[in-house]
Amino acid sequence: MIGPVMVGPSSSHTAGACRLALLARYLLGEKPKRVEFGLHGSFAKTGKGHGTHLALVAGVLGLKPDDERLKESLSLAEREGVEVVFKEVELGDVHPNTVRMALEGEKERLVVTGSSLGGGVVRVFDVDGFEVRITGSAPTLVVKNVDTPGVVARVARILADDEVNIAYLTVSRKKRGGEAMMSIEMDRPLTEKPLEYLAYLSYILWVRQIPPVMD
Amino acid sequence: MPLTLNSLAALSGRASEHVLREEVEETGLTPEAILEKLRERLSIMRDSVRRGLASDAPSVAGMVGRNAKTLWEAEDPLKDPLLKRVQAYAMAVNEENARMGRIVAAPTAGSAGTLPGALLGVADHLGIPEEELLMPLVLAAGVGKMIGRVIHIAGASGGCQAEIGSSAAMAAAAVTELLGGTPEACAHAAALALQNTLGLVCDPVGGFVEVPCVMRNGFYAVHAVSAASMALAGIRSVIPPDEVVLAMARIGRLLPLELKETGLGGLADTPTGRKLAEEALKKA
Numbered sequence: 001m002i003g004p005v006m007v008g009p010s011s012s013h014t015a016g017a018c019r020l021a022l023l024a025r026y027l028l029g030e031k032p033k034r035v036e037f038g039l040h041g042s043f044a045k046t047g048k049g050h051g052t053h054l055a056l057v058a059g060v061l062g063l064k065p066d067d068e069r070l071k072e073s074l075s076l077a078e079r080e081g082v083e084v085v086f087k088e089v090e091l092g093d094v095h096p097n098t099v100r101m102a103l104e105g106e107k108e109r110l111v112v113t114g115s116s117l118g119g120g121v122v123r124v125f126d127v128d129g130f131e132v133r134i135t136g137s138a139p140t141l142v143v144k145n146v147d148t149p150g151v152v153a154r155v156a157r158i159l160a161d162d163e164v165n166i167a168y169l170t171v172s173r174k175k176r177g178g179e180a181m182m183s184i185e186m187d188r189p190l191t192e193k194p195l196e197y198l199a200y201l202s203y204i205l206w207v208r209q210i211p212p213v214m215d
Numbered sequence: 216m217p218l219t220l221n222s223l224a225a226l227s228g229r230a231s232e233h234v235l236r237e238e239v240e241e242t243g244l245t246p247e248a249i250l251e252k253l254r255e256r257l258s259i260m261r262d263s264v265r266r267g268l269a270s271d272a273p274s275v276a277g278m279v280g281r282n283a284k285t286l287w288e289a290e291d292p293l294k295d296p297l298l299k300r301v302q303a304y305a306m307a308v309n310e311e312n313a314r315m316g317r318i319v320a321a322p323t324a325g326s327a328g329t330l331p332g333a334l335l336g337v338a339d340h341l342g343i344p345e346e347e348l349l350m351p352l353v354l355a356a357g358v359g360k361m362i363g364r365v366i367h368i369a370g371a372s373g374g375c376q377a378e379i380g381s382s383a384a385m386a387a388a389a390v391t392e393l394l395g396g397t398p399e400a401c402a403h404a405a406a407l408a409l410q411n412t413l414g415l416v417c418d419p420v421g422g423f424v425e426v427p428c429v430m431r432n433g434f435y436a437v438h439a440v441s442a443a444s445m446a447l448a449g450i451r452s453v454i455p456p457d458e459v460v461l462a463m464a465r466i467g468r469l470l471p472l473e474l475k476e477t478g479l480g481g482l483a484d485t486p487t488g489r490k491l492a493e494e495a496l497k498k499a
């Protein structure tokens with residue numbers, strides 16, 4: 001309740017926005033070439049005066065909410081060759097402070113949607129149409145896999161063997177037998193070897209380990 | 216059972232020690248690690264006070280920016296250096312916030328000035344060394360957490376009573392502890408501060424955290440010091456502290472959306488408020 005340390009003016013519209021974009025950057029796993037921000041609700045209406053735009057751009061550049069370069073993130077993006085576009089979107093019945101970020105990197109494309117819930121607390125709830133839960137309060141493993149029996153148990157096993165405790169787990173799929181995505185909040189990060197092993201498995205399509213963004 | 220203001224009031228010793236013990240249990244961190252983190256935050260609070268008092272650069276939307284410096288450098292017709300100090304410190308932090316400077320949310324960014332205004336203001340007035348502010352900060356964080364378990368601390372869900380009301384309660388408890396108050400006095404200082412912010416609406420002009428937020432921190436920092444002064448003198452809240460928190464939660468639900476950070480009601484919905492909002496939006 002004393003913190004975060006942040007660049008003002010708003011814990012939800014500035015710090016929270018920065019964290020959401022930072023999570024998106026970690027999910028992409030590389031520097032984006034282009035990001036399209038779809039601002040919903042209050043992010044669209046009062047975002048400007050709260051530095052929401054600056055904070056979002058700072059986040060995809062990898063800056064944290066307490067980084068004073070946040071204020072100059074637009075010129076920083078230009079210098080780094082990151083194209084940013086803002087749009088107003090209507091995402092329906094979601095939290096008023098919600099943003100949908102479409103990121104394009106050298107290798108990857110990803111659409112990440114999340115909300116800033118107040119006081120700097122955030123939640124990414126959608127990655128490429130899969131329901132997830134990434135709060136950035138603990139290290140989180142995000143896994144895309146072939147939707148086949150036993151994958152969840154297999155992944156849980158790998159975590160257990162590395163003595164990593166699962167705090168929160170979501171599993172979501174688009175259609176039976178297609179692709180599925182897990183988000184796993186852990187008590188500590190998975191070490192390097194098991195992480196590599198995981199990515200190597202044939203039915204695992206994509207893995208990201210997201211560091212915490214809350215302090 | 217996690218601590219509440221009522222259970223805290225029944226304990227002996229220093230209030231902050233009980234909060235610290237609970238924090239150690241919950242987080243698994245050592246007391247030293249927790250204090251170290253707060254020491255860092257305290258120095259950032261200091262920084263934002265210092266920068267805010269020295270700057271008159273305009274805020275993002277241009278509605279504030281020179282109030283803290285103006286007050287700080289003005290004559291003091293009341294001959295009350297404490298009053299002036301507390302007000303100016305609190306506004307300094309929020310003007311820094313409004314110009315996108317670095318601050319410590321306490322509990323939110325919009326209410327970031329109240330706690331440093333009251334705590335650092337009183338400490339500097341009395342010449343109390345920095346190190347003695349750490350345990351009061353532990354208590355302030357704990358009080359924020361106790362309130363946060365009952366309500367969602369955000370203007371958008373509870374109105375300004377949830378933001379600045381909470382910050383005033385945190386600050387009142389911290390100042391009470393700093394000046395040697397018992398846990399009972401601390402809990403009641405928080406309750407007294409809180410109950411006198413009930414119904415406070417969140418009506419920022421244009422949705423910017425500038426008007427009334429900056430001045431409001433100045434006012435409620437003083438409010439927190441008043442609550443501490445009453446509690447230290449032995450005054451107790453007739454309504455038990457936990458019930459005050461519940462009352463605030465219920466009022467938060469009753470408040471219409473227009474008065475919860477939407478910038479659609481209150482001061483925001485005045486002819487001048489609407490005009491300023493338009494101008495600011497063009498500028499931002």
Ligand code: SF4
Binds near residue numbers: 325370379418476
């Ligand atoms: S009026 Fe609203 S935005 Fe301003 S400090 Fe209060 S709760 Fe925060």
